[in-house]
């Protein structure tokens with residue numbers, strides 16, 4: 176890419192980054208554009224397959240694409256066993272620090288041993304290939320071990336973010352028909368205990384399929400253990416049965432690896448299904464090139480394993496690459512805003528991957544906090560989850576990266592499984608732009624009719640070719656999979672985002688075009704918040720919208736119509752906020768609940784959230800022709 180031709184605010188990569196990465200980057204784009212399947216196949220060859228594929232991509236039944244057809248493998252085997260057969264066996268796979276400063280590390284050998292032990296326990300409890308196991312914990316190593324143990328025996332893991340609450344957990348347990356729940360007694364957050372097991376007990380009263388509950392002791396506070404159902408993880412791990420012979424299940428490349436619930440346009444959260452083979456190739460390849468992982472690197476993805484970023488880039492991507500991954504339990508600013516910078520210095524972190532909301536949150540406390548620490552180990556930075564505003568980008572670049580670390584602003588989704596639009600270390604950067612599609616990805620911005628729009632015009636972001644780590648379906652709802660992602664323009668994957676492409680071909684994400692609200696990078700559906708509000712006896716109807724927020728990106732505002740007999744009082748409004756927190760989770764708590772007499776609706780009864788949003792922002796609501804009288 177020629178330096179002079181690019182428009183706008185451009186940052187060129189530091190010279191030594193260019194020196195080692197540039198030649199490789201350009202070759203990748205070239206080879207992938209010549210033959211996409213050959214590109215992915217050549218990457219797949221770096222991984223271990225118990226049986227090789229007969230076909231790279233089967234697109235005979237679109238949009239139910241299959242990758243590495245006929246191949247046999249296991250992603251957990253590739254994450255652990257493969258490295259244990261090399262000198263990496265004694266390399267650190269995972270370093271963990273707890274909120275109270277506790278420290279634990281696992282070599283590849285140790286992580287393999289713990290995973291096998293837990294896999295044996297799950298097997299002994301009757302968990303078989305294809306069974307669903309739900310995990311509900313904070314950021315602790317047992318979550319990683321649990322995920323890998325499921326993968327190892329071919330069970331499908333469903334991780335529910337520890338910040339979700341009773342109804343969210345219940346819905347996910349029921350929809351997945353999970354046989355086993357792995358839960359922690361509690362999680363530390365800002366010095367307080369989130370009582371996960373208590374929340375789970377309440378959810379379990381509403382859900383019937385769970386036979387066994389395995390409890391990891393983390394906070395050690397008093398909990399209820401139901402005899403015959405609840406068992407302590409540490410006691411099970413000490414049983415001789417945990418040391419049974421190897422329990423590896425070699426699976427088909429297309430066998431499901433995990434389901435992960437996310438919010439969509441309408442209705443209940445949906446479980447996105449990913450498979451062993453394609454997901455493995457996608458996460459391995461993207462992490463290797465985009466973060467340019469080196470053998471000696473210490474890499475920190477500060478997301479939560481309960482979201483896709485944690486699945487792909489705390490657990491699977493780093494382990495597939497034989498990297499050392501760092502996991503931190505607590506919040507960035509607890510007890511003081513130095514915590515992250517202190518740990519970067521302490522552990523010599525080379526790559527930091529986080530979300531704009533965290534950057535904005537830390538930026539508020541000023542430069543003195545990071546400036547007190549030696550951050551010179553950092554070589555690369557990453558951002559994900561929502562558009563990063565240029566001001567936060569510049570702060571990250573200058574104050575944290577000291578103008579020496581390129582920022583990889585990675586655009587992707589739960590559904591895509593891997594980075595889709597992202598710079599590589601050699602890419603000239605523009606603050607706020609994810610730059611270009613990863614090699615082998617064909618993305619575009621199109622209008623209502625599906626035609627490419629002109630440079631700088633806004634349109635729908637679509638992906639025009641399949642990729643290995645794409646979602647395969649929505650669990651139990653293939654029709655919704657087709658309708659939601661593939662029906663607007665046949666052959667094109669609808670991302671649900673709007674975007675524009677500038678004159679240099681750089682992509683700029685604008686935001687969601689559906690009823691998804693991104694709060695602190697977390698994805699929430701208006702439907703979930705509204706149904707929580709309506710489940711309160713005082714509420715007849717409810718609507719939720721996202722409004723801009725300085726740190727969170729968006730904050731939730733809600734509007735309710737009260738049932739007769741209820742009066743608007745401050746106490747009731749606070750109760751409604753807390754009710755949403757109890758049902759969905761603290762992240763979903765509205766900033767404000769407003770009582771209204773009417774909600775703007777279309778003639779067919781659909782709430783017109785854009786009208787509410789325009790009103791709240793004092794803007795013109797636009798076309799109101801569909802508004803009912």
Ligand code: PRX
Pocket residue numbers: 437482483484558559560561562563584585586587588589590609670671672684686687693696697698
């Ligand atoms: O709107 C986009 C936004 O997050 C959505 C996907 O959310 P989720 O499935 O929870 O996955 C988040 C982590 C991969 C997208 O549709 N988004 C994600 N990354 C970016 C982004 N928006 C702008 N820039 C990004 N880098």
